[in-house]
Amino acid sequence: MDFWGWYDRQLLEAKQYDVPIYELDWLILRLTSLDKLDLRLRSLNLSQKITIETFTNLDRLWQKRLSDRIPVQYLAGAVTWRDLELQVSTAVLIPRPETELIIDIVADFVNQSSHDEIYQYGIWADLGTGSGAIAIALAKHFPQAQIHAVDYSEAALAIAKINANNNNQQVHFHQGSWFEALSNQNLENQISGIVSNPPYIPSTEVLNLQPEVTNHEPHLALDGGDDGLAAIRELINTAPQYLISGGYWIVELMAGQAEIVRSLLQANGKYTNIQIHNDYAGIARFVSGQKV
């Protein structure tokens, strides 16, 4: 097996297909026991680290990446997100690095609160949980809290449950549309924090994203209706019914939506301490508030 000859050919192919070459390394590191040093030094003694079967599988998946534009994360079936190992399939959105920040923003808010126990020991809800990433991270960060997670997609919830289990976190999962899924849980005026990365892309744009996203990620996870804000409006309007006074509300959104969402929260009249937060690139990507 001429692994490095194959590797060099694939780097060229990746360029031709306009696929980032780091994705080849990512897939190799995921599927084999090669490490970054092996890749950097082009280690020659690979027989212990990569069998013919693994190599054949790697090549098969990589060819699918190039020809079918399937994201490497779906091909590998797993991602690392924060300190969590999460299974992913095409039933769930691939959790994005920028979404990791929502947990840090929540954690900072709670740390700075003079009533942090309300949140540390309170009830939290992750609406539109997908792979379960946010709910599981919240459960890990607030071990004394009770965490609920909602998704409309049964298939997504099945993956989220596996992920909670694999990461040894307890999360209460509910199937249904946004707050309807919680309506029989006696949670009105009980929730300390609502966190959501809802679908926020305008319907017409969903078909024009990169093929990896448009053709492979679930449109239920992407499509936010005509202006992208349908789910966020629902979350703004109904959350006050479920939050305690002072309860925290935060959503992720796309570039250009933050000021509109701030106005919607202000116009609602039931929110205070409304704040916009930037992502790593300095783009306004999250808006938070508290129930008055």
Ligand SMILES: C[S@@+](CC[C@H](N)C(=O)[O-])C[C@H]1O[C@@H](n2cnc3c(N)ncnc32)[C@H](O)[C@@H]1O
């Ligand atoms: C952008 S994805 C976020 C997934 C995950 N929270 C993350 O950050 O990676 C949005 C999620 O909302 C779910 N969703 C869409 N419409 C919904 C609805 N009406 N009620 C509940 N969940 C919904 C989708 O199935 C999807 O899992």
